[in-house]
Amino acid sequence: MRALVEAARRKGSALVVGLDPVPDRLPPGLRAEREKHEAVREFCRSVLEAVVPYAAAVKIQLAHFERLGPEGMRAYGELVREAADMGLPVIADAKRGDIAETAAAYAEAHLRLYGAHCVTVNPYMGADAVLPFLEEARRLGRGGGVFVLVATSNPSAGAFQEASEPPASELAARLVADLGEVRGCDYPDAGAVVGVTRPEAGRRVRELLPRALFLAPGFGAQGGGISGVRALLGGSGGGVLIASSRAILYAFEERGGDYREAAAEAARGMRDRLRTAGVKV
Numbered sequence: 001m002r003a004l005v006e007a008a009r010r011k012g013s014a015l016v017v018g019l020d021p022v023p024d025r026l027p028p029g030l031r032a033e034r035e036k037h038e039a040v041r042e043f044c045r046s047v048l049e050a051v052v053p054y055a056a057a058v059k060i061q062l063a064h065f066e067r068l069g070p071e072g073m074r075a076y077g078e079l080v081r082e083a084a085d086m087g088l089p090v091i092a093d094a095k096r097g098d099i100a101e102t103a104a105a106y107a108e109a110h111l112r113l114y115g116a117h118c119v120t121v122n123p124y125m126g127a128d129a130v131l132p133f134l135e136e137a138r139r140l141g142r143g144g145g146v147f148v149l150v151a152t153s154n155p156s157a158g159a160f161q162e163a164s165e166p167p168a169s170e171l172a173a174r175l176v177a178d179l180g181e182v183r184g185c186d187y188p189d190a191g192a193v194v195g196v197t198r199p200e201a202g203r204r205v206r207e208l209l210p211r212a213l214f215l216a217p218g219f220g221a222q223g224g225g226i227s228g229v230r231a232l233l234g235g236s237g238g239g240v241l242i243a244s245s246r247a248i249l250y251a252f253e254e255r256g257g258d259y260r261e262a263a264a265e266a267a268r269g270m271r272d273r274l275r276t277a278g279v280k281v
C-alpha cells in the first residue's frame, strides 16, 4: 500500500478517481468519426491530466476496456503507464479470484505485465485465491497490494453478505486481517473494499479491521455521501480512500462546458469535502 499512502499524503487527498468510460456517454466532439477505443483513450487520458492535482490515485475498471476488445486492452495498458508517469498509483479494478495457479496468472497480468500497483480481489474462493496477488505484489516491491471485496456498495449486497452466521463480510474481513502484512508503510498490504452506501456494515468491518486501509466506492452516483464515509473512519487510525467514477467523468453533463474542466472541478470539490470531513490516509 506504500505507493497509495505516499501519494495520498503528498496530495493531501483521500480521493481515488475511477475510470469507467462508457462510449455512448463521452462528449459528442470526442466520439465523432473515431473508433470507440480511440475516443475512450483520449477521454481517459485528458480526465487524468485534469484531475491529477486532486486525486491520490486512479482506479481503472477493467470491464470498460475488455469490452472494447484488444484495442481496449492496449488503451488500458497505456493508461496505466501514463497514470504512473503522472504520479498516480493505479488500482486495477478487476475483481478477480480463482484457484491459486489461476490467481497467480491474474496477478502476473495485472501487477507485473500491465503494471498496476493494486488489484481488487474477490474472496469467495478463500485465502488461496487471494494470496497469489499479495505474493506477486511483494515480489515486485513497488508498494502495491490488494483490496478485497468485503462489504460492497450494490443494493443486494447485504442480502448475500450479511445473511449467514458469521456473515460473509466478516469472513472476508478476517481473511484481510490474516493475509495482510505491514511492508514499508503503516498499513497492511491487504485492504478492504467497503461501500459508503453501507454505513452499518462499514462500522462493523472497521471494528474487525481497525488499522486497515479501506477503498470505499459508492460516493456520488450511487448515493453515498459524507455520513456514509464517517462510518468507515473508526477511532484508531484506519485510513479510507474514497473512490468515485461517474460523478467526476460525466460532470460535464450537468455542469456543461468542457469535460476536462468539469471533471477537475468535481474532483477538487470532492477532495475538499473529504478534507473538511477529516477523511485521510
Ligand SMILES: O=C(O)c1cc(=O)[nH]c(=O)n1[C@@H]1O[C@H](COP(=O)(O)O)[C@@H](O)[C@H]1O
Pocket: 018, 020, 059, 061, 093, 120, 151, 152, 153, 154, 193, 194, 195, 217, 218, 219, 220, 221, 222, 243, 244, 245, 246, 247
Ligand atoms: O471494487 C470496486 O471498485 C467497487 C466495489 C463496490 O462495492 N461497488 C462499486 O461500485 N465498485 C466499483 O466502483 C465504481 C463505482 O462507480 P461510481 O458509482 O460511478 O462512482 C465502479 O467501477 C464499480 O465497479
